[in-house]
Amino acid sequence: MNEHLLNAALTAAERGWYVFPLRPGVKFPALHGERTCTGTGPCESGHRKWEQRATTDPDRIHATWSHGPFNVGIATGPSGLLVVDLDTLKPENPKGTPDGATSFAALCERAREAAPDTYRVRTARAGEHLYFTQPPGVRLHSTKGRLAPKIDTRGWGGYVVAAGSTTPTGAYEPLCGPEATPLPSWLQSVLQPAPKAATAPPVAVAGQSRRYADVALTAETRNVAAAQVGEREAKLFRAARALGRFVAWGDLPRHVVEQALQTGGEAAGLSASECRSTLRSALDWSIAHNQSSRRTA
Template identity: 35%
Template sequence: MATIDRQATALALAHALSAAERGLAVIPLSRTKLPALRSPHRDDPDPTAAACHGECGRFGHGVYDATTDPRRIRELFSAAPWTTGYGIACGLYPHHLIGIDIDTTSGTGSSAALRELALRHLFAIPETVVVLTPSGGRHLWLSGPPDVVVPNSASRLAPGVDVRGAGGYLVGPGSRTEHGVYGTAPGTAHLAPAPCPSTLLRLLAPPPRLRPATPSPAGRHGRGLVQFVLAAHEGQRNTRLFWAACRAYENGFGPDLAPALIDAAVRTGLTEREARSTIASAARTTGQRP
């Protein structure tokens, strides 16, 4: 059973309500930085229930529970009294938040890599909200246009630089986790997320990918596997992706379906790196080359 720290929960709720006043949709998080409420469909034998994004009216749908409604936020926190933090959903109106997550402890030189990227492509990161992580990393908050969907990614933009976009969330300042407390950098708490530079926005867009016709061996079965992955919730994503990839490789169209499976997995919240690793593991398990 999760340990309840009532003071940490009260502080997290206060910070979450403050963020909601600024138009940022929030969800409660546990000390592990994961959504505090588990899926209500985790033991549901009906496979169609996994596609629910909150239509059932219950809590536990991860980022799909995110809201700016104070009453709803209080209900979410009441349902999870072990909450010690909150997540801010990315990609939603009015800010269409994009998070640039710079890991300064990985040894990748991520800060330098981002500066080099900016110099090479002639853009500058504007003055904006900066959240400091307990490990020494930084989250830069940027605002995107409503008609552009920025996907989540890991180290695609630059080594050690992850992106949180549509379907993802950022740990909000004031959250307490197993490793410490998140807080805003001095002089940035009062700022609104700055507009993302257009050049950077183009770099954040999904990489171009040729979409060949679905191979005849896959057909409806291949599309069904992709839908199976898309229906995954928190705690199911890797398992569903691994199962679907194994079936694809066993039926001879794993390499052809892999791009669509990766797309689907990223849309559910996995990073591209995690998705590729899971599919490679499925290929090895079925005796194929990744």
């Protein structure tokens, strides 16, 4: 047993974070997969994945790490965590591509928010993990690139390598911040999924559909215009994603949505260029993802 890794697992568990073993020296779970499950022990009533088997029980942790020098994985969902993963650049990335830390700093600046002071871990490749607690009653899942390129998040369905673990490329080391602080509201607003098309009432007449779209446009524009400092860009982003589906379905012209939300964003205090940049990316994404689900009469 490697005492250092055992202590890393126990330290994480003392924080209330659910841990499970990773293979020695790497980042992959050391637990068996569904195909090789024997249906015994913890899986007697059905296969249990690493997220289900993660634990804070010191006795189970001692028993597990007595079998080998396992790295430590933290199941972020059961732990109530949302971890922002700031990746570094790879040789194959195009010249001029910003790394995760640079992109996150830009996000904070655009939201007019200071960089959050929270528990942070330096990753083996010199990136950073920013640990936040998930808001009560909210279940945020892992994302890839939703915030920006080179920024992923780990929530339900994901895990991170805990401080104290080591891989051939380096060690995971705590940097600063005594504890994980609550996820900032402006980050939560961007990470929460846009309302699904199913939330719109089913209608059979195209005229009724367009009237619903007009009501949604008015409401979203009013919501953006009334946004407070710290939430303006996030509300503009979410509104554009929500209204983009009406553009994809042919209920609203894109230029009408852009003009209305541009006016609302500027009324809230955003610059014209900030509004255009946010609207372009959010509408492009929403239209592309909703074209295949266009409603039929």
